[in-house]
Amino acid sequence: MGEPLLQVNGLKKYFPITGGVFSKEIGEVKAVDDVSFTVYKGETLGIVGESGCGKSTTGRMILRLLEPTEGSIIFEGQEITRLSKSALRKMRRDMQMIFQDPFASLNPRHTVEKILEEPLIVHGIGSKQERKKRVQEMLEVVGLGRYHAKRYPHQFSGGQRQRIGIARALMTHPKLIIADEPVSALDVSIQAQVLNLLEDLQKEFGLTYIFIAHDLGVVRHISDRVGVMYLGRLVELADSDTLYQSPKHPYTKALLSAVPIPDPEHQQERQLLAGDLPSPANPPKGCAFHTRCSACMDICKTTRPEFKEVEQGHYVACHLY
Numbered sequence: 634m635g636e637p638l639l640q641v642n643g644l645k646k647y648f649p650i651t652g653g654v655f656s657k658e659i660g661e662v663k664a665v666d667d668v669s670f671t672v673y674k675g676e677t678l679g680i681v682g683e684s685g686c687g688k689s690t691t692g693r694m695i696l697r698l699l700e701p702t703e704g705s706i707i708f709e710g711q712e713i714t715r716l717s718k719s720a721l722r723k724m725r726r727d728m729q730m731i732f733q734d735p736f737a738s739l740n741p742r743h744t745v746e747k748i749l750e751e752p753l754i755v756h757g758i759g760s761k762q763e764r765k766k767r768v769q770e771m772l773e774v775v776g777l778g779r780y781h782a783k784r785y786p787h788q789f790s791g792g793q794r795q796r797i798g799i800a801r802a803l804m805t806h807p808k809l810i811i812a813d814e815p816v817s818a819l820d821v822s823i824q825a826q827v828l829n830l831l832e833d834l835q836k837e838f839g840l841t842y843i844f845i846a847h848d849l850g851v852v853r854h855i856s857d858r859v860g861v862m863y864l865g866r867l868v869e870l871a872d873s874d875t876l877y878q879s880p881k882h883p884y885t886k887a888l889l890s891a892v893p894i895p896d897p898e899h900q901q902e903r904q905l906l907a908g909d910l911p912s913p914a915n916p917p918k919g920c921a922f923h924t925r926c927s928a929c930m931d932i933c934k935t936t937r938p939e940f941k942e943v944e945q946g947h948y949v950a951c952h953l954y
């Protein structure tokens with residue numbers, strides 16, 4: 634499988650819930666609750682789940698945009714959860730993020746040139762002239778023109794703005810890119826173009842991706858392996874083909890039922906997702922999916938299933954296995 638680039642072990646993020654006149658802590662939301670996985674150099678790991686499942690919080694903790702409550706994050710063999718501020722800043726060159734809404738993440742008052750130059754200035758990379766040259770090269774790499782450098786974000790279409798977001802993420806030559814729903818805000822016709830661009834860039838620059846999405850259809854195209862999250866936990870993780878052709882967890886099966894499968898030989902029996910997502914502030918006991926699972930047994934209501942390897946490289950948290 635290659636060399637690990639990133640290892641996440643027992644990662645947790647609990648947000649306090651406060652209430653009353655004195656804003657006392659009256660509970661906590663377990664947004665991410667004991668998540669572990671490895672990302673290998675050069676691969677794309679897709680992370681999928683409904684909104685509120687903890688996938689974006691996981692991405693933000695890896696980049697240390699959010700402090701983990703507990704757990705360890707090892708990047709290139711180095712524990713990064715306790716890095717000093719200056720060491721953290723250095724490490725940020727190697728890890729970048731692409732956001733869902735490129736418009737919200739690009740400063741509307743800055744030209745594209747200024748937006749793309751900024752990460753180089755922050756990290757003290759290159760002279761003014763070298764920075765300008767890199768901006769122009771990067772615009773071409775993402776399929777825009779050098780003449781776009783002097784324009785402002787509002788002068789671009791949604792797809793073009795996401796290309797600017799991608800160019801900005803690539804400016805510092807990162808090793809890992811966390812793409813948080815990078816095509817969800819785009820028209821379906823543009824989504825494929827942006828996904829193809831991401832794939833081309835991965836080959837060209839040897840990038841490793843964590844690709845976060847709420848839709849299994851989108852990540853299939855781009856991911857080598859896919860992890861499925863439900864209420865703050867990973868419930869299944871396998872290589873893409875295995876996960877799509879023989880999913881094990883009832884939640885994965887239900888998510889896949891919602892995705893049109895072009896190959897009739899691999900049609901799954903349809904399992905519809907019943908009921909609403911429970912509140913992460915008050916998740917069900919035992920298996921958190923038991924309130925919506927058609928295969929629920931008595932043990933599921935009391936005992937949380939362990940996330941374990943049931944076949945080589947195929948991990949599931951379910952009492953059926």
Ligand code: SF4
Nearest residue numbers: 920923926933951952
């Ligand atoms: Fe369903 Fe039980 Fe498996 Fe949870 S552990 S997914 S409730 S069968």
